[in-house]
Amino acid sequence: MENVVIMGTGCAGLTAAIYTARANLKPLVLTGVMPGGLLTTTSIVENFPGFPDGVDGFELMQRMQQQAEKFGARVQFSVIESVDLKSSPIRLVVDGQPVETKTLIIASGAGHKHLDIPGEHELEKKGVTYCATCDGALPVFRNQHLVVVGGGDSACEEANYLTRFASKVSLVHRRDSLRASRIMAERTLANPKISMVWDSVLTEVQDVSAGKVTGVKLKNLKTGAESVLPCAGVFIAVGHVPNTQLFQGQLDLDPAGYVVPVKGTATRVPGVFVAGDCADSVYRQAVTAAGMGCGAAIEAERYLASHGG
Numbered sequence: 412m413e414n415v416v417i418m419g420t421g422c423a424g425l426t427a428a429i430y431t432a433r434a435n436l437k438p439l440v441l442t443g444v445m446p447g448g449l450l451t452t453t454s455i456v457e458n459f460p461g462f463p464d465g466v467d468g469f470e471l472m473q474r475m476q477q478q479a480e481k482f483g484a485r486v487q488f489s490v491i492e493s494v495d496l497k498s499s500p501i502r503l504v505v506d507g508q509p510v511e512t513k514t515l516i517i518a519s520g521a522g523h524k525h526l527d528i529p530g531e532h533e534l535e536k537k538g539v540t541y542c543a544t545c546d547g548a549l550p551v552f553r554n555q556h557l558v559v560v561g562g563g564d565s566a567c568e569e570a571n572y573l574t575r576f577a578s579k580v581s582l583v584h585r586r587d588s589l590r591a592s593r594i595m596a597e598r599t600l601a602n603p604k605i606s607m608v609w610d611s612v613l614t615e616v617q618d619v620s621a622g623k624v625t626g627v628k629l630k631n632l633k634t635g636a637e638s639v640l641p642c643a644g645v646f647i648a649v650g651h652v653p654n655t656q657l658f659q660g661q662l663d664l665d666p667a668g669y670v671v672p673v674k675g676t677a678t679r680v681p682g683v684f685v686a687g688d689c690a691d692s693v694y695r696q697a698v699t700a701a702g703m704g705c706g707a708a709i710e711a712e713r714y715l716a717s718h719g720g
């Protein structure tokens with residue numbers, strides 16, 4: 412029987428792991444399919460406190476894992492297949508094996524949102540990608556015209572990053588102003604290799620029959636005009652969807668799928684706590700996820716203490 416199982420190894424999960432490990436609860440920390448979470452796919456994180464020169468996202472997550480393991484956390488590369496939150500203790504199936512735990516901290520994060528347009532899924536990994544830092548340096552994208560979709564911090568970060576390799580980057584946004592933070596928006600608009608395509612959406616990625624990206628079909632939402640923009644790659648950065656499918660019907664989820672805590676990090680199921688992007692549609696920052704992970708760990712520790720350890 413486990414004291415604490417932590418689902419996810421992003422900022423929230425690993426911070427919860429550091430705190431529960433230091434409390435000598437020997438947490439079992441399950442990575443899911445993306446160890447380190449979404450932060451491992453960003454480039455330099457410039458706003459995590461304590462790093463005035465920025466820190467590589469992958470390195471930050473590795474350091475958090477080392478810190479958790481130093482205090483006794485057991486990080487396991489595994490996926491939770493099912494969860495029964497009605498049973499006490501809580502029952503999980505992890506890589507086909509049953510696991511019982513007194514408390515569960517859900518820090519399952521979020522995945523990339525898709526556009527669901529023709530050609531997008533067919534050409535995924537053949538020129539369509541959701542991660543510039545993972546794929547931007549591939550030879551197929553070098554010295555090519557690339558398209559980035561979105562108007563938030565992620566899209567701006569991706570567009571700026573891609574200018575290192577691309578001949579030109581077109582940033583397609585559905586409105587006429589960026590949602591991104593001011594510093595990121597200003598940097599993007601000032602970059603001579605980035606050209607903005609305002610008020611426009613992609614309606615198709617071409618060319619499925621060629622098995623590679625040759626261009627995108629665009630529609631201007633203000634004028635209705637349609638056009639084709641030739642390009643060699645499409646980087647989609649239009650937000651995220653929370654990884655909460657396992658909890659449908661077992662926890663309160665909002666219409667977008669985010670877990671709705673009843674108070675702080677507590678859910679309506681005793682002993683089950685939630686932290687990070689899977690429960691935060693508002694801030695979604697590394698540091699707020701870490702803060703929620705800390706809160707969930709403290710709540711789990713208190714719950715165990717008040718239920719006989």
Ligand code: NAP
Nearest residue numbers: 458561562563564565566568585586590648649650694695
């Ligand atoms: P976001 O802020 O939700 O932005 C998503 C963007 O995609 C918006 O501009 C949105 O347009 C657009 N969009 C959404 N659905 C679309 C669709 N179906 N078709 C076309 N466009 C669509 O997401 P994000 O940029 O991934 O950022 C998420 C959070 O992480 C934010 O809080 C952000 O500040 C943070 N973040 C921070 C950093 C950093 O500080 N370095 C880097 C990356 C992310 P509208 O604007 O019209 O809604």
